[in-house]
Amino acid sequence: MKLFKSEGWKSFWPNFLAVILGIVITFGGERLITNYQKRQDAREIVGVFKTDVERHLKISEGLLDSYTAGISALRKCAVAHGRKRLAEIPEDTLRCALGLFFSVRGDIYSPVGMKVLEVSGALGAVHEPEVVESVTKIGNVITTFWRQQDKMATNIVGAKQHLYESGRLDWSYRGTSLHETLEYRFRCLMGDTLCAGLVTRGSIPAYLMMFRDMNDTICAELDIVRNAGY
Structure with a gap:
């Protein structure tokens, strides 16, 4: 005697398989949606x-242009000072040269986007290893850039402080003209060992060359990220 009618089993199995398939599709679909959302995030x-x-x-290139103009003015003034022809240097050039020392300050800039990536773990949803590598490298280079910029600024500020403490510079001194006042300040600057050393030893230009190389690296890595569709 048959325990079950064959017709019953025939109708049961398709329904059962449909339920199982529906569960698989549901959970698999949710996973696909979650993964897609992570990718979008x-x-x-x-x-x-x-x-x-x-x-x-944009910020760093503007800063580097300012530094480059300052070091160029410093060199022109230093050469003229050595030849005792500082009076022939234009007033704007003297002001630009002195500005590199007396107006410099350290700045630290860190991309907010990099912090969000680190906190959210969003890079884990990026499937392209070259994008992950480039983003990480860019973040490291930018961090190094601003730390080194701050280090350079600290060296300049330290030399400026040494100049103040040496008593060589009387900030209240006013010559018969603005040009004469600027000449006086530049001569005081060149009379200080630390200040003159930053100009004559080429420490500042070396920093600027390093900064330019860093930005070139950042641009190259940024192109990789863009070309990957991000």
């Missing part, structure tokens, strides 16, 4: 990071 955060990197490049 990572893409948005990388987009924020890119905006921060572009902001760094």
Whole structure:
């Protein structure tokens, strides 16, 4: 005697398999949606990071242009000072040269996007290893850039402080003209060992060359991220 009618089993198995398949599709679909959402979140955060990197490049390039103009003016004034022809240097050139010392300050800039990436773990959702590598490298280079910029500024500020403490510079001194006042300040600067050393030994230009190389590296890595579709 048959315990079950074959017709019953025939109708049961398709329904059973449909239920199982539905469960698999449901949970698999949810996983696909979750993974897709993570990918989208990572893409948005990388987009924020890119905006921060572009902001760094804009700020730093402006700063480097200012430093480059300052060191160029310093060299012109230093040569004229050595030849005792400082009076022939234009007033604007003297002001630019002195500004590198008396107006410099250290700045630390860190991309907000990199911090968000670190905290959120969004890079884990990025499947392209070259993108992960480039983003990480860019973050490290930018951090190093601003630390070194602060170090350079600290060296300049330290030399300036030494000049003040030496008593060589009387900040209240006013010559018969603004040009004469600027000449006096530059001669005082060149009379200080630390200040003159930063000009004659080329320490500042070496920093600027390093900063330019860093930004070139950042641009190259940023291109990799863009070419990957981010």
